[in-house]
Amino acid sequence: MDKPVKLEMMGLHGFVGENFAAAGDEGENTPVGRVSYPPGRYGNLPYPTNLRRAEMIGSAMDTPEHSEVAVDPQRQEQAREYARIRHRLLLVDLLISFALVIGFLATGASRAYREFIVNLGIVSPWVQVAVYVGTLGLAYTLLFLPLSWYRSYVLPHRYGLSTQTLRGWWMDWFKMLGLEVLLGFPIVELIFWLLRTHSQSWWIWASILMVALSVVLGYIFPVLILPIFYKLTPLEDKELRRRIEMLAGRTGVEVAGVYTINLSSRTRAANAVVMGMGRTKRIALGDTLYEEFTPAEIETILAHELAHQVHHDVEIGMVVQALVTVASLYLAHIFLRWGVRAFDLQGPGDVAALPLLALAMGLFSLLLMPLTNGYSRWRERLADRFALWVTGRPEAFADAMTRLANQNLSELEPPPWVVWLLYDHPPLHQRVQMARTWSGDRGSPG
Numbered sequence: 001m002d003k004p005v006k007l008e009m010m011g012l013h014g015f016v017g018e019n020f021a022a023a024g025d026e027g028e029n030t031p032v033g034r035v036s037y038p039p040g041r042y043g044n045l046p047y048p049t050n051l052r053r054a055e056m057i058g059s060a061m062d063t064p065e066h067s068e069v070a071v072d073p074q075r076q077e078q079a080r081e082y083a084r085i086r087h088r089l090l091l092v093d094l095l096i097s098f099a100l101v102i103g104f105l106a107t108g109a110s111r112a113y114r115e116f117i118v119n120l121g122i123v124s125p126w127v128q129v130a131v132y133v134g135t136l137g138l139a140y141t142l143l144f145l146p147l148s149w150y151r152s153y154v155l156p157h158r159y160g161l162s163t164q165t166l167r168g169w170w171m172d173w174f175k176m177l178g179l180e181v182l183l184g185f186p187i188v189e190l191i192f193w194l195l196r197t198h199s200q201s202w203w204i205w206a207s208i209l210m211v212a213l214s215v216v217l218g219y220i221f222p223v224l225i226l227p228i229f230y231k232l233t234p235l236e237d238k239e240l241r242r243r244i245e246m247l248a249g250r251t252g253v254e255v256a257g258v259y260t261i262n263l264s265s266r267t268r269a270a271n272a273v274v275m276g277m278g279r280t281k282r283i284a285l286g287d288t289l290y291e292e293f294t295p296a297e298i299e300t301i302l303a304h305e306l307a308h309q310v311h312h313d314v315e316i317g318m319v320v321q322a323l324v325t326v327a328s329l330y331l332a333h334i335f336l337r338w339g340v341r342a343f344d345l346q347g348p349g350d351v352a353a354l355p356l357l358a359l360a361m362g363l364f365s366l367l368l369m370p371l372t373n374g375y376s377r378w379r380e381r382l383a384d385r386f387a388l389w390v391t392g393r394p395e396a397f398a399d400a401m402t403r404l405a406n407q408n409l410s411e412l413e414p415p416p417w418v419v420w421l422l423y424d425h426p427p428l429h430q431r432v433q434m435a436r437t438w439s440g441d442r443g444s445p446g
Helices: 003-009 031-035 053-057 073-106 109-119 125-143 145-158 166-197 202-229 238-251 287-292 295-310 313-342 351-391 394-407 416-422 428-436
Strands: 012-014 232-234 258-261 272-275 282-286
Touching (some): 073 351, 073 394, 109 125, 125 145, 125 166, 145 166, 166 202, 166 351, 238 258, 238 295, 272 295, 282 295, 295 394, 351 416, 394 428
């Protein structure tokens, strides 16, 4: 599943988003880190940090709170260097992954391992799938553990982006592994049961299963999954909470509450999300955002988040992802029909066909990524325009974007090919420029 749309399917929408070129990975061992939290820090920078909350919150809604934030050139140089390293790591990850899957199929190793499992006296197809997936999945995870550790712990600490301890990293790693086993094993078992019993229509039923699971996850994520990794507490700042609630009221979005999330336990990044669906929908401010941004800047960021609710982006994202899921599973069905003959497999329900299934869906997601990211950037631009319209604070919005670039070690102007291929949000310089040139027309949010 491609990340930009998966973000919608989880009912979680982050302001900064998953920009591979800008985002860090110190949170990748958490479900939030994987979809929405780039790292960042202020560190020893020449612009203000730890802003005095009492002074800022004392401002009224209509009081100007603008003091233009300057781009830090040194941080931008570091951001470009950090992005280049991450691009190389991403390429290495992809090349190794595809090489392993293709090699495991082409050499007959997948068939040989299935025969090894059968020769152990395991005759139940359910147990065969469990042993095959469990052992190879563990081997794959351990093989990539050094790369994951370097990318999500060593590198962010080297650039001063992560606040996470080594013990905390390992705890998150095991938690995420447990979640993947808990959710992944039943899905794989059910898909192979469908392949064995409904070899021609399995992809239809699997699509229904995947879409239904995504909807359920969207509801339970804020109340059951997120607390495993992060602590959410009701926002104690009464004045800021009042401003946020008034903003939500102006947009017509009902939320179950306004919370802070302890991002600082893992990162110095700033971010905010609207997560959940229905009665579980809530606003969450990263404590790093709350501590370092002015109320006006926070207001524009949350206006952007609320715009996604006004524009029904979560619901539209579900429809889009449902179509993508159906298409990818159908193509996997075609791939399997060809692969059974090409790799001398026993049938589509043969557990040795799992690498072929993974290869088909992985290639489809990779090829589709520029399209889904382009769609996501379009929706993000609409949300930015709505935020400007509903708040009337273009200066605060531009300052928030600049502060994010400084704090999150994000490139203001990444190469166009990087944006086209990897960015699900517009690059920050475009967002700043749009705010600076905003006409102030409050007749329509666009």
